[in-house]
Amino acid sequence: MARYLLGKLWQSAVTLVLASVVIFVGVRSLPGDPALAMAGEEADPETLARVRADLGLDQPVLVQYVRFVGSVLRGDLGESIRTGIPVTDLVSQTLPVTLWLAGYAIVVAVVLGIGLGVLAAVYRGRWPDYLTGAVAVLGLSVPSFWIGILAILYLAVELGWFPASGYTDVLQNPARGLYHLTMPAFILATSTLALLLRQTRASMIETLGADFIRTARAKGMAWPRIVTRYALRNSVIVVVTLVGLQLGGLVSGAVVTEQIFALPGIGKLTLDSVFTRDYPVIQAVVLVVTLFYIVINLLTDVLYTVIDPRIRIGGRTR
Template identity: 70%
Template sequence: MTRYLLTRLWQSAVTVVIASIVVFWGVRQLPGDPALALAGEEATPERVAAIRADLGLDDSLLVQYGRFVGNSVRGDFGESTRTGTPVTELIGATLPVTLWLALYAIAVAVVVGVALGVVAERYRGRWPEWMANAAALVGLSVPNFWLGILAILWLAAGLGLFPASGYVPVAENPASAFYHLTLPALILGTSLAAVIMRQTRASMIETMKTDYVRTARAKGLGRGRVLMRYGLRNSMIVVVTIVGLQLGGLISGAVVTERIFALPGFGKLTLDSVFTRDYPVIQAVVLIITVGYIVINLAVDVLYSVINPRIRVGGAS
């Protein structure tokens, strides 16, 4: 197990290095000149040249990359070329919003998806399974932005059950914060809940066909007890895999949801930075998302061994 973890850590480090090169090179392929965007369209060539020199854009790409890596290792991502604010401050102010939203959405998706998956397997061929499949189909088919607009019209503006926009920091008022995040989390977690439901149902159906389940049933255990004790536990491997892969996607893909509900999150910061060619912010955002993916995947691999001991034994051998 230790050798496996060391190997995964080494692979992760190599992936981070490759990702940093791709991020650094890709950002500089964006059309437009950040110096010109900062100076304005009517700025003189001398003013633009001075800004390029201040930003270090006249240096070779190798020098710029070395400076970017060195500063990133120290946690210094520079200053925003658009506002002059340190990038770490911008990320520190916006990333918690998106993290809380993503975690809340995943919690909702896991609870709803697993519950519907269990119901669909338990009542196969009956109306509860049809209703669960219909709900999953809607969750997979309807875009989040459309669900968000409908939710604001019906649940927020119409019935007044939730606020239509706004954000309250969790540290200031947890109850109010989660109240404001409930509707965005429901919308963001809809498609993930549908995927979890379908995969949970399929995994439990396969598990209920195995020999050890038939043995448990032959010993007198009821179907419901076998379903929860064996089927649900084995299906959790699939759930952990989906959550691990989707958490990074939720963090980076919450742009639309944050726009609809006016949340000052990571997605809004990313979009604004791309529009203004803010190189330091874009580099930091993409690099953080990449590292987040790697860390989450590593954590998922470790969780496999906790959920299923056979994986731990196989990895150790």
């Protein structure tokens, strides 16, 4: 187990280094000049040169990258070109909002997606299967921003069930904070819910047709117990993989949802930074999201061995 974890940590470290290179080069490939955005359109060449020197943009790209990596290792993500606020402060203020939103959304997607997927598999070819299939098609085909606009119009404006925008800190007021996040979380969870539903249904149908399930039924074991204890447990491995990938996707894909519902999350921060060519903020946000992806994938790999001890680790069974 220790050898397996060390191997995964090494792979994660290499991935993070390669990602930092891609992030650094990609950000500098964006059109536009951050020095011009900071100094103004009417700035003279001398002013632009001074701003570039202050930002370190007059140095060779390799030197800029080395300085960037050194600053990150010291925990210094620089200052925002647009506001002058330390990037660490901006990320620490906005990241919790996105994490609460993504966490709420993944809970909704897992509970409803797996539940409806099991229901569809158990009642295969009957009306629950057709109904859940329609839900999956709608979740995958209708854009989330369109669902979000409709939800605001009907659930917030017409019916007044939920607030149309705004955010309350969940830690300060849990009930009101979760209430504000409920509608955005359900909107963000739609595509993930649909994917989990379809994957759970397919895995459950395959497992329910296995020999050990038929043996359990022949011995007279109760059908609910067969479904929950044996079929679902053997089907959940593939679902865990999908959940791990989707959780990272929800964090990075919350841009549209945060923009629609005016949530002060990291997605909105990223969008504002791209518009103003704020290099330090863009680099920090993408690096944090990448690190989040890597950690989630590592935890997912480890979780496999908890769910199913038969999984081989390092070429040997546990």
